[in-house]
Amino acid sequence: MSDIRFRLLSLVLLSVLCFADLVGAAAVFCWWLAFGAKTTFARLSWRTVLPVLVVFCLFPSAVLFFTGGDVFYGAKIFVLALLAFWFSASLLPGELMSLFVRVFGQGMGFDLGMTAELSVQALSGVREDLFHMRSALRIKGQRFSPGAVPFLGAGLLVLSLRRSAFSASVLARRGYVSGGTYVPVFSPGAGDVVMLVFAVLLYGVLFF
């Protein structure tokens, strides 16, 4: 049982703390180890997570090192990226719809929720496409290289647009124009409360 509202609130609090202070970022990293790491790696492979973290962390740090900025900015981004991975890995089908409808109502909330759900669905489609494309390279006896990126990118774009066109035509045939009726469902558990309480308690590090 998990409630997106608690997780979102925890995410916002932790993100602010992470950006406010380097010690805060370290505390948030500990929070992620305690509450987020298991969920993150249950849904995502380290092969996906690690390259993104390296790029997100090293690139800004290198730029700021040479321009005289905050060299620890990269460390903060590193922890923020971990939080983003945790939050995306913890998403369950229908949760974004419930959240947006609860916050913005059956009109705009329904549209935003449906867009968010379709986007998450599209991302999983892209992951599957990439898997097939890598297999296709092996069939031809080719290896993944920077030279293959434009073709893979174009393929992903074409397939994503085809899926979007199909979804749009299904919605149009069902008479969708705007808004709808949806009953938001949340299933809060004790774990959500514990995560949120610890996220709040971490603000204590700012006073030491």
Next chain:
Amino acid sequence: MRLVLDAVRCTRGDFSLCADAEFSSGVHLVTGRIGAGKSMLGSVLAGLIRPDSGQVVLEDCGSRILLMQFPEYQVTGASLSAEAASWGVMGTEPVFSLLGAKTGSQDPFSLSRGELKRLMLACVFAKDPDVLVLDEPYASLDEEAKGILTELIEARRGMTVVFSHESEFAPQTAVTWRMERGGLVRE
């Protein structure tokens, strides 16, 4: 030529594929509902997925090629001719004109899915591997092209495994298999 699946078992998420079968030269048609595990079996036959247990035994099967259901997955050339070259074929083989597959400087992604499918089919038939695995080869083709494809499959030497819902187009001589809840049954 033989390809034996010896107590092969593959698990991906909640889905498990179990196969104990022997494929010989000729045409094999594998049918089954969506989600029955046809694509996973195709990848196993083509050597793209290693079984979690059991083994795939190959006898006199030198080269194996899988043509995927969606042709966009396999595009790696900037032009139609470059795409043909990426498969190691010239693009001037008779199968290209038989299937009406275009070559030249055009961008492959400017083709319709049907045109791209015909190009990919022409490439793999021109390549002529020992084992050719075709995942939904009739999808996106018009009636005429489907008939030509069946003739090409019938004329092929070696082993051809066709995964398709459109069994009415498949060669009559094909050995028929059915995928059901992750298992493979010869009919």
